[in-house]
Amino acid sequence: MIEDFLKMHGKCYYSTTANPCIGGTVLDIAREGTILEKEELTTNIYEMKLYAPKIARAAHAGQFMLLMVDEKGERVPMTMVDWDSTQGWIDIVYQEVGTTTIKLTGHGVGDRLFYVAGPLGKPSRVGKFGRVVVIGGGVGVPAVYPIARTLKLQGNYVVSIIGAKTSNALVYEEKMKEVSDELIVTTDDGSRGLKGFTSDALRGLLLNGQEFNAMWSVGPTLMMKACSDVAAGKIPNSFASLNSLMVCGVGMCGACRVTVKDKILLTCVDGPEFISYDVNWKELAIRLKSYMREETVSLEMLRGADKL
Amino acid sequence: MSKVGKRIQARTRPACERVKDFNEVELVINEEEAIREAARDIKYCVAPCMNRGCPVNVEIPTMLKLVSQGKIKEAYESLITRTPVPSITGRVCQQEVQCEGSCVLDRLGEPIAIGAIEKFVGDWALENGIEVAVSSQKKGKSVAVVGSGPAGIVVASELQRAGYDVTVFEAFHEPGGVLTYGIPEFRLPKRIVRREFEKLKNIGVKLELGAVIGTTYTVDELLKNFNAVFLGVGAGRPMFLNAPGENYANIYTANEFLTRVNLMKSYKFPEYDTPLHIGRKVAVIGAGNTAMDAARSALRLGAETYIIYRRGRAEMTGRAVEVHHAEEEGVKFMFYSSPSEFLAADGINVSGIKIMKMKPGEPDRTGRPRPVPTGEIVNFDVDMVITAIGFYPNPLIPGMTPGLKTDDHGRVVVDLEGRTSISGVYAGGDIVTGESTVIEAMGWGRRVAKTINRDLSRT
């Protein structure tokens, strides 16, 4: 599918002008944002492969991209889970939670999204740390996957803890296994792996005397805060990838602001990864609640429209 | 005064009607009115309007003469040698301190309505599909323009017309910079901005949206693929008050609020998906153009709106006509008031502001009386706050481009002709000057386009 697509459309955007392709990559801007593959991983969680050569060619672990489904859509950030710079695609995994993500599911292979931009944010501060622990919760598991993979490639000993509400909601277990030296699974209801939260599993490891030089966590705000609290004083480097609400994604609107070490920083350009011990979690949780009322209205509209 | 005639008054929609929608407030004058107004121009005037007033030295007497003779197309051709987008500058320039403020008739209280005429001529050209001439001689060299705000528009237009291959890179999904995401529809209809970009496309300028320079492509990569790179990325990073409680829900920066309203069309929510909390009682902190735009937008969304400003009425920096329009529409002003803390009764949503009352003190560096605290604090109940206290130069590119020199304010350092510390890389507009005006940014654009043309012709 991808090969055919590239053969068909893989001409260089700049080939007719004096400018060669930037970085030598195939850049067919006119096709950018086309859905190449789509798969339902489990109820409500989807994986999508997008043709986005200019994003793919510059992507690093920990960065995200922005998309708009249609002209009237919201600008929504999504973590890049995987990418291939020569073939020009990126993978995202999303959970259907509101208007944009539901609309996204309404699109299929061959459809083209209105807008994609990226990569955005600073790359993850991965490096050679030695023993590291990588934690993902919910759709945070796919999001933390490229970080774990890079850490493994860099020669770290990677212990991963992944969690979900229930076994059916767990995704990317196999992929995480491939890039981890040890993998611990938790579910809130105990239907798979340990019963409890990822933070409980982390506490268990630390109580057992395991030591880590660095920790990454991606997932719900409460989970990242809980893990950070457990790790405080025990793991010297702890990074969390924040999921603030965003509008611009390029540092000009201030929607994604967070207080980090008493300074107001912007998640989209100064983050999304911050030292978890420095984040004002309470404030982040407050700001995430800003649009609950409007989101419900928008969703009801969409559902209403579905019924017609 | 009778000798010089009465200044034309552009028709303005009545305040009670216009607060209900986002349509343009000030209507464009018609041809007959434009001719009559242009005819008021004084013969043999030394034209301080052009030489001292207008930052890009529009040849105002020539333009006025042509208009008065009914030669609108020729007037347009004269205009665009200095401002490529007269329908935009005619609408947003601070005429009262620029061209019209320097008009010799100003002392009589009736300066020529240069802005209104310029807007008429620009719109006329758009409606009549007047295309600009492009040099038939291709230079065989290419230029990358980063940012599609006023500075980028001018560089792209001038260099493409001179025979270069220009590609504009813009991070957003719509081009125009502040013209698109900042200045509201009721002041600058977006169809005008879009038409200007169509014209750029027609002359061969390529536009790549969703390209975030610094991450999607680095400046270095652009340099390898283009003969020159122009940075016109603006002053977009919002300043914060750093007052306690500033991050409660429903406290917006003006940039976020205006971006939601203008770029994302939240005022049409839920037809458009981007949500916006609409307060019943809104406080806008600040009194510049941005604050006025935010206040008047909030008003149109149905809120009771207050401007809270730490200095006095005379020190407000917004365009006089906008302040006047805001007052007409019912925006209320609280002067000598400085927020010291934001409160949230439920611990989440802002519910009030602690305001420190100020008084005028000794003049500061800008010559304006410095506001000093009186010690008196009042509580002011609101359910939404918009902060509009200024912008820093956009730090994304400087942060990602080793070797690009900036000053302590984060502005890109350039020589008098717009060359940065990296050979082949030029910059202009708000990224160089800090927050300024549309026409100043365009003036930079013109200057830098000349430099690039000169430098590339040499090699």
Ligand SMILES: Cc1cc2nc3c(=O)[nH]c(=O)nc-3n(C[C@H](O)[C@H](O)[C@H](O)COP(=O)(O)OP(=O)(O)OC[C@H]3O[C@@H](n4cnc5c(N)ncnc54)[C@H](O)[C@@H]3O)c2cc1C
């Ligand atoms: C840097 C970054 C990376 C992200 N990566 C992913 C990803 O890889 N996969 C994925 O599924 N989601 C990701 N998100 C979150 C994603 O952007 C939101 O889920 C999306 O905006 C929802 O849009 P919607 O219109 O479908 O739902 P909305 O109607 O906007 O929201 C529905 C519900 O989701 C909640 N919500 C909305 N945005 C967020 C958010 N940013 N964080 C937490 N809760 C939110 C709302 O409060 C509401 O309860 C990321 C967010 C950020 C900031």
Ligand SMILES: Cc1cc2nc3c(=O)[nH]c(=O)nc-3n(C[C@H](O)[C@H](O)[C@H](O)COP(=O)(O)OP(=O)(O)OC[C@H]3O[C@@H](n4cnc5c(N)ncnc54)[C@H](O)[C@@H]3O)c2cc1C
């Ligand atoms: C609300 C508001 C109202 C105003 N009203 C007036 C007025 O009435 N009259 C007046 O004269 N002036 C006004 N101004 C000021 C005026 O708009 C600015 O001075 C002017 O727009 C600056 O132009 P610029 O080209 O330097 O930058 P901008 O207009 O800021 O454009 C910069 C562009 O670069 C893009 N960009 C930034 N970083 C990147 C990147 N890394 N990669 C790609 N693209 C990037 C941005 O998205 C943006 O489109 C107002 C400003 C605001 C905010």
Ligand code: SF4
């Ligand atoms: S460009 Fe602006 S300042 Fe210059 S003449 Fe036109 S309206 Fe006046």
Ligand code: SF4
């Ligand atoms: S200063 Fe006034 S009267 Fe003189 S040329 Fe300019 S517009 Fe005309």
Ligand code: FES
């Ligand atoms: S999303 Fe606009 S500043 Fe981060």
